[in-house]
Amino acid sequence: MNDVIFDRVALIGLGLIAGSMSLAMRRAGVAREITGYARSQATRDTAREIGLVDRVCDSAAAAAEGADLVVLAVPVGAMGAVAAEIAPVLKPGAVVTDVGSVKRSVLEAVLPQIPEGVQFVGSHPMAGTEHSGPRSGFAELFDNRWCLIVPPEQADEGEVRRLEAFWAALGATTERMDPDHHDIVCAVVSHVPHLIAYTMVGVADDLRRVTDQEVIKFSAAGFRDFTRIAASDPTMWRDVFLTNKDAALEILGRFTEELFALQRAIRTGDGDTLHDYFTRTRAIRRGII
Ligand code: NAD
Incomplete structure (x- = not known):
């Protein structure tokens, strides 16, 4: 006590x-x-x-x-x-x-x-x-x-x-x-990851309309782990993005650049780029407890 x-x-x-x-x-x-x-x-x-x-x-x-x-x-x-x-x-x-x-x-x-x-x-x-x-x-x-x-x-x-x-x-x-540093750090480690999780669930659900097949029902462990946070409260997350607009847009911009680079590597069959990227980010992720 x-x-x-x-x-x-x-x-x-x-x-x-x-x-x-x-x-x-x-x-x-x-x-x-x-x-x-x-x-x-x-x-x-x-x-x-x-x-x-x-x-x-x-x-x-x-x-x-x-x-x-x-x-x-x-x-x-x-x-x-x-x-x-x-x-x-x-x-x-x-x-x-x-x-x-x-x-x-x-x-x-x-x-x-x-x-x-x-x-x-x-x-x-x-x-x-x-x-x-x-x-x-x-x-x-x-x-x-x-x-x-x-x-x-x-x-x-x-x-x-x-x-x-x-x-x-x-x-x-x-x-x-400091508040500005806080907002950019949280945009990277929390806010944008939530947005991506919400989006991934939206994409999977959207696919159902295209394929006329239930997709989410068959979701594997990776999808479940990755999208767990998309079950979070919508009011809270609406407010986070409305009030942390600049930092969220800055991080989203960087995220999209990385995604486009990987998209290009996939399209052109550039395995080295994909392998190097996954090797580097795996090492970083393994360092996070
Ligand atoms: P919650 O949805 O579980 O609870 C929010 C509470 O606020 C509810 O009791 C609701 O009735 C009440 N409420 C809403 N508008 C109100 C108003 N105008 N006046 C009085 N009460 C009102 O949300 P939570 O997860 O406890 O989040 C609360 C705060 O903590 C948010 O600002 C959120 O950003 C922050 N936060 C949340 C998390 C998380 O992961 N959930 C983590 C850290 C910080």
């Missing part, structure tokens, strides 16, 4: 990430009371039923009032509106963080709403599954995963450290990152 790091924690949004945070906070004993709010009545009912947090509230403001840490765990496109809703009730000395998968746009949407005397520091736990909703969380989600910490320029060093200690207690390893 750890010491209490934030007396009262409010979770706005009660899905995979917030739910896992609540369970991990209880496991670590780092909060005395956890309140929560989600927009949908059905989610709030489920959260109450399974006791996901100590107190489910009927508004974001009611959950955030008096909290020492407020976590914005809603889709990235909703962060600004939620921050505006809770701003009037934030207590002086409180810390607000978000867990969004994109950082520059969240910083720009949330920071202007934060009142004086309250600190905003971004977080991005690099952990997830293809599941969503209040029943999908589990206490181990953040164990041995990175949590990227994105402090605004004027952030208070003591509060940034407190947030880092909080994530460490939840099992994560933290590293600080």
Whole structure:
């Protein structure tokens, strides 16, 4: 058990990430009371039923009032509106963080709403599954995963450290990152791979119309492994691409160039190019644990 790091924690949004945070906070004993709010009545009912947090509230403001840490765990496109809703009730000395998968746009949407005397520091736990909703969380989600910490320029060093200690207690390893660097890194390692997985499922389904044959039914292990992430929440991923447009387009452009080069090698029967490419990338992939 750890010491209490934030007396009262409010979770706005009660899905995979917030739910896992609540369970991990209880496991670590780092909060005395956890309140929560989600927009949908059905989610709030489920959260109450399974006791996901100590107190489910009927508004974001009611959950955030008096909290020492407020976590914005809603889709990235909703962060600004939620921050505006809770701003009037934030207590002086409180810390607000978000867990969004994109950082520059969240910083720009949330920071202007934060009142004086309250600190905003971004977080991005690099952990997830293809599941969503209040029943999908589990206490181990953040164990041995990175949590990227994105402090605004004027952030208070003591509060940034407190947030880092909080994530460490939840099992994560933290590293600080600048928002623009964060967004390009995540475009490569997470956002564009999701887009490609979604596309691959679309292509396989499309083929059914051409061949009049079920294709996905016969999907092999490779296809299943590769496309698992295409079962992820559509609202979350719509918002990621709308808010990380530049970085996603930059990485997609590079990806298409590589794909065209391989397409040309296949067309011209250039086995050396294919073999060299696969040898190089296999070595890199094998180095990733
Ligand atoms: P989720 O779909 O499981 O949960 C989202 C929750 O937000 C739901 O409870 C929903 O009711 C609530 N919600 C939606 N709009 C709202 C609004 N306007 N006001 C209040 N509540 C609202 O999603 P999740 O996977 O927990 O993702 C939450 C955040 O975490 C997103 O910003 C996402 O980018 C980020 N994130 C997700 C993953 C992942 O792999 N799932 C990983 C890291 C970060």
